[in-house]
Amino acid sequence: MSDALTRIAAALERLAPAPLPAPDFQAEAFVWHTEPDRLEPVATVSRVDIGLLVGVDRSRDTLLANTRHFAKGLPANNALLWGARGMGKSSLVKAVHAQVRAEGLDLKIVELARDDLPSVSRLLAQLRAAPHQFILFCDDLSFSHDGQHYKSLKAVLDGGIEGRPANVLLYATSNRRHLMPRDMIENERSTAITPGEAVEEKVSLSDRFGLWLGFHPCSQDEYLAMIRGYCAAHGVVVSDDRLQAEAVEWQATRGARSGLVAWQFFLDLAAREGVPLCG
Template sequence: MGKSSLVKAAHATVRRKTKKKLDKDDVKLVEIHREDIATLPRCLHLMADAGIKHGHRFIVFCDDLSFDKDDTSYKSLKAVLDGGIEGRPENVVFYATSNRRHLMPRDMMENERSTAINPSEAVEEKVSLSDRFGLWLGFHNVSQDQYLDMIKGYVKHHGLKIDDDALHAEAIEWSMTRGGRSGRVAWQYIQDLAGRLGVKLKAE
């Protein structure tokens, strides 16, 4: 499972449990692109109103969030996450995925250390954006056994018929040709396998 897939799965789970418990579907997933971060304050205002009037709750999701060297829009996002004078709406949470730990390129950090009058303050100002996120989840490389467990789990869930030895050999070859092992690589193999077997994968 990839980063964005995890967010979508979490949303689906919350929706399902909320609907079962409260008989209503009031958790909305709203995706915003990094280029539209400047519109986020207005969006949050509308979501806050929707919470007051209709009881809706929102997950605001930004996929592959990162900022380039000369990009200053991260300052706007910092202000939004802090809440400003109005404060953050209680019915909104913000999720983001990124391939950069601090959302900034490494060379940007190194440049700040080498050119700033006070290097530590300059770097802290840049990385403080990531500190606004209360919970971090890391996606690390998986072992071969973990990768094969993912494959077997998918095979069982989707009812794919294949010999264990053939599955093992194919899955390892697939990961080698893709240059690594991950949830995404495992899922891509399953999609390929299902296509060859003529099996339609389940929606969930």
């Protein structure tokens, strides 16, 4: 009997997945993957220089100060960057990370996809033991009727019984201040058995972020200033009259005006001028 049990135990041991190797934190940026769990180093982070972000001065200064505090081991707040699409929310997070590192502070950034939120406790376990400070970055965050994602984020913000690791801070972006579509909020309120309680708990999730940074549609002057900044940074030389006329026409065909639209126009302009973009 004992021999049979030994063989069964050996067979089960062979079937068990190999233990995950300890993550290598030499890189400055990582993407969290599951199945299997791993932190994938990012060789080159796609980002713009912080000086090219126009019309977000207050948000930039606030997030930069908060991030510096955290990188120095001082108290800092989780941050929710919410508002208009294409206005530089995720660009600001990545630019602030680069700026703080350029100042000589040890700060890593880990991108966590919204769909991987249920695995966040396993990710935090890996980060907790590391001798570094980490920004946990969740882009385009919002919730539907899937309660598991909501509960996972709540655990990060509230800390749970073990508490959020002191070396991890959460920065999230969303198009919605309350992380839920308005029609869903109203629908849940009208169908709740105890109106208010569960729904208000979800709505108040955004209150658990210490910093709320709002991003709003840009003005025409800001839109043009963004494009001029890109031209100066990348050596694209055209007359200002031509730039304004073509940029306004581009914006009209898109039916929108934002930082993203400004960048897309600039890419087209640089290509037409035969200027390659490096970095």
